Amino acid sequence: MSASITPSVPGKVVGIIDLGSNSVRLLLVRIFSDGSVAVLNQVKHMVRLGEGGFLHNRLQEETMTRTIAVLRGFADMCTVYGASEIVAIATAAVRDAENGPEFIRRVQEKTGILLTPVSGREEARLIYLGVSSGMEPDGNLRLFVDIGGGSTELIVADNELRSLDSLKLGCVRLANLFFEGEKGPVSPYRYATLQRYIRNESLHAFQRLGAFDILGAVGSSGTIQNLAEIAAAHEQDELQRTGRNKGPISRTILRYDTLCKVVRELCAMTVEERKSVPGMNPNRADVIIPGAAILQTLMEEQGFESLEVSNRNLQNGVLVDYLIRTQPGTTHRGNSVREDSVLQLARYCRFEEVHSRHVAKLALELFDSAQRQNLHTADVTLRNLLYYAALLHDIGIFISFSRHHAHSYYLIRNTELLGFTEREIEIMASVAYFHRKRPSRKSPLFLSLDEGIREEVRLLSMFLILAERLDRSHCQVVTAAEFLRGPDGIELHIHATAPCPIEIEKVERCRKSLRKRFKEPVTLITHVDEGNGTDKN
Numbered sequence: 001m002s003a004s005i006t007p008s009v010p011g012k013v014v015g016i017i018d019l020g021s022n023s024v025r026l027l028l029v030r031i032f033s034d035g036s037v038a039v040l041n042q043v044k045h046m047v048r049l050g051e052g053g054f055l056h057n058r059l060q061e062e063t064m065t066r067t068i069a070v071l072r073g074f075a076d077m078c079t080v081y082g083a084s085e086i087v088a089i090a091t092a093a094v095r096d097a098e099n100g101p102e103f104i105r106r107v108q109e110k111t112g113i114l115l116t117p118v119s120g121r122e123e124a125r126l127i128y129l130g131v132s133s134g135m136e137p138d139g140n141l142r143l144f145v146d147i148g149g150g151s152t153e154l155i156v157a158d159n160e161l162r163s164l165d166s167l168k169l170g171c172v173r174l175a176n177l178f179f180e181g182e183k184g185p186v187s188p189y190r191y192a193t194l195q196r197y198i199r200n201e202s203l204h205a206f207q208r209l210g211a212f213d214i215l216g217a218v219g220s221s222g223t224i225q226n227l228a229e230i231a232a233a234h235e236q237d238e239l240q241r242t243g244r245n246k247g248p249i250s251r252t253i254l255r256y257d258t259l260c261k262v263v264r265e266l267c268a269m270t271v272e273e274r275k276s277v278p279g280m281n282p283n284r285a286d287v288i289i290p291g292a293a294i295l296q297t298l299m300e301e302q303g304f305e306s307l308e309v310s311n312r313n314l315q316n317g318v319l320v321d322y323l324i325r326t327q328p329g330t331t332h333r334g335n336s337v338r339e340d341s342v343l344q345l346a347r348y349c350r351f352e353e354v355h356s357r358h359v360a361k362l363a364l365e366l367f368d369s370a371q372r373q374n375l376h377t378a379d380v381t382l383r384n385l386l387y388y389a390a391l392l393h394d395i396g397i398f399i400s401f402s403r404h405h406a407h408s409y410y411l412i413r414n415t416e417l418l419g420f421t422e423r424e425i426e427i428m429a430s431v432a433y434f435h436r437k438r439p440s441r442k443s444p445l446f447l448s449l450d451e452g453i454r455e456e457v458r459l460l461s462m463f464l465i466l467a468e469r470l471d472r473s474h475c476q477v478v479t480a481a482e483f484l485r486g487p488d489g490i491e492l493h494i495h496a497t498a499p500c501p502i503e504i505e506k507v508e509r510c511r512k513s514l515r516k517r518f519k520e521p522v523t524l525i526t527h528v529d530e531g532n533g534t535d536k537n
Contacts, residue, residue: 013040014322015078015086017071018315019115021050021093021149021172022287023222024067026074027315028081035327037319040081045070046283050093050150054173055180059097068110075111087322090115091123091314092150092170116423119416120166123314124153125337128161130317131220131310140215145298145307146314147171147223147291154205154298156212161337163212164418165205169198171223174290186267186289194290198297206301214302219254220310223291226281228309230288231258233279234265254307256299263292321419338419342388345415349398351391355474360390362481363467367460369482373490375518376459385424386460389431393464396432409433409445427453427460434461435468438513462510462517469506470494478503479529489521490514496528 011030018025024047028040047067052060078086094100095117104115118126127146137159144155149172156163178194179186186194199206219228232251235258266274266289274285284291299307346356363386370376389412396407412429420428430439430449439446439458449457470478480495492514494504504526514522 011038012085013081013083015074015081015083015088016315016318016322017074017086017088017113017115018313018318019049019067019071019088019090019094020314021054021091021151021170022046022048023149024049024070024074025313025315026077027319028077028083029319031323031327035323037323041077043074043077048149048172050170050172050176052176053093053097054150054176057096057098059093059099059103064103064106068107071107071111071113075113086113087318088113088115089126089314089318090117091148092120092168092173095119096150096168116421118421120151120153121164121416122418122420123151124155124164124166125161125418126317126321127153127220127314128155128157128164128317129320130314131218131312132157133316133320134310134312135218141212143209143212143214143217143302143304145217145219145224145295146221147219147294148221149173149287152294154209156209156214163208165208167202167205169201169294171284171287171291171294174198174293175287178290179286183271183286185269188267191263191267191289191293194293195297198294199301202297202301206298209302217299217302217304217307218310219295219307220313222281223284223288224254224295224307224309225311226279226284226288227259227262227292227295228252228254229279229281230266230277231255231262231279233277234258234262237278252309254295254309256296256305256307259292259296259299263289263296266292338384338388338417341418341420342391345411345417346391346395349395349411351395351398352474354476355471356391356394358471358476359393359464359467360387362470362478363387363390363463365481366463366466366483369484370463373483373485375483375490378456378459381424382427382456382460385427386431386463389428389435389460390464390467392428393432393435393468405433405436408435423450423453426450427456430457431460431464435464438462438465462513466492466507466510469510470503472502472506473500486523488523490518491523491525494524494526496526499528500526 011032013028013030016027024045026043030038030040047070049059049063049067051063053063094103100117107113107115128144131144139158141156141158144157146153148170150170152167152169154165174194228251231254271286274280274288275282364383367383367386392412393408394404395411396404399407409429409432412432413425417425433445434457439461441447446454470481477498477500478494478496482493484491484493507524511522
């Protein structure tokens with residue numbers, strides 16, 4: 001086994017992997033206690049995981065094999081640098097493929113890396129976090145554009161997110177659809193056909209953009225950066241030929257008129273000829289025209305004469321998101337994105353906010369007090385998931401009161417909640433499902449869960465069941481609840497503003513399951529604040 005090359009330096013080393021449809025990137029960073037970050041190494045390989053996969057929605061064996069080989073090397077690098085954690089996400093190629101889950105399983109078996117596929121809107125959010133982290137906030141409304149191999153993300157934001165879109169348009173995807181096996185020039189008619197397809201696929205997204213007064217656009221991704229390099233080299237060459245050379249041309253601004261000139265030149269060339277174009281990354285020669293067509297069409301439709309080019313990307317966003325999750329006091333960006341996303345869904349479903357927030361409060365009190373009594377060892381991540389599940393537990397009533405727990409599960413599972421992994425969404429949805437009756441092996445849903453999360457669902461649903469029953473009347477009579485240790489075992493202390501027979505009767509029915517869970521008897525003690533004394537059962 002390789003030894004760490006940095007064993008004595010303080011701080012936590014984290015590896016961040018971004019597996020796209022075109023390339024895979026590794027960012028190794030050291031994170032210090034004050035939230036500052038030192039980049040240790042950055043590696044990028046063009047693996048073309050999405051190549052040939054978008055036509056049939058299946059990853060090809062050849063592309064999977066070469067990608068796994070690169071990821072195995074990344075895992076070894078993380079070991080050498082002493083990384084204590086690897087955060088790895090996968091985008092369009094994996095999330096759109098029928099055999100995506102099988103590929104994820106193979107990656108974990110061969111490399112030890114657990115890939116998390118992210119939805120299109122979550123990818124857009126992470127891109128915004130990464131790109132905006134390199135900009136000074138000024139309150140101006142901008143469009144952020146990222147052209148990947150399998151998808152294009154469009155984000156409208158000032159200092160806050162206003163709109164997120166993910167389009168199934170990417171340079172590799174479109175190359176597969178329009179130029180599979182072709183190496184020659186692209187005719188004007190063929191290019192116009194490509195642009196027409198992009199306009200049709202982007203119609204609704206472009207209409208949404210039209211509702212905003214956007215000041216300017218910012219582009220990220222390797223495709224846009226490479227186009228900016230080619231455009232800068234083209235402008236430099238023009239100035240030299242005309243004797244107007246005034247120094248180096250900016251590679252951080254891409255002008256629409258220059259982009260159009262570059263496109264015409266590239267279309268007139270074969271793939272092999274494009275590789276020799278000044279500024280061109282030869283590895284992109286076969287996919288650069290579809291990427292340029294996406295950008296040109298967008299700039300035409302939205303009237304942008306130029307675009308600012310950023311060297312930040314999705315990977316930077318994953319790092320910012322990681323810092324927000326693990327060190328919330330060190331950055332202000334996006335601290336509430338998860339709760340905002342949950343509340344947006346809950347309010348769309350017209351949930352009973354007072355009741356749901358009260359149940360969430362009681363659930364956390366039960367979770368925290370049980371932890372203080374060493375009754376469980378769940379971490380803060382699960383505590384947060386319990387809170388969100390409690391906020392959403394009744395949203396299924398929006399569809400029908402009958403079996404509303406099942407409707408809640410469906411809504412949570414099928415909504416793109418931002419800031420959450422698929423695993424976290426599955427836990428929240430399952431906990432919400434079991435807010436009426438504890439999970440057991442008699443439940444088909446419980447048996448369908450991955451074994452790795454069954455125990456977590458059992459634990460969190462227990463607290464949610466108790467909290468829900470403590471506000472059974474929806475009157476918030478019970479103001480607080482906590483587990484304490486008494487002379488005869490565990491005591492559940494319930495504080496109320498008035499007698500609450502409905503709530504007490506419902507919680508009494510949980511005593512058997514609580515005893516089984518905690519492996520000792522549980523006594524209910526009710527404290528009524530209106531001078532009615534204390535009841536002990």
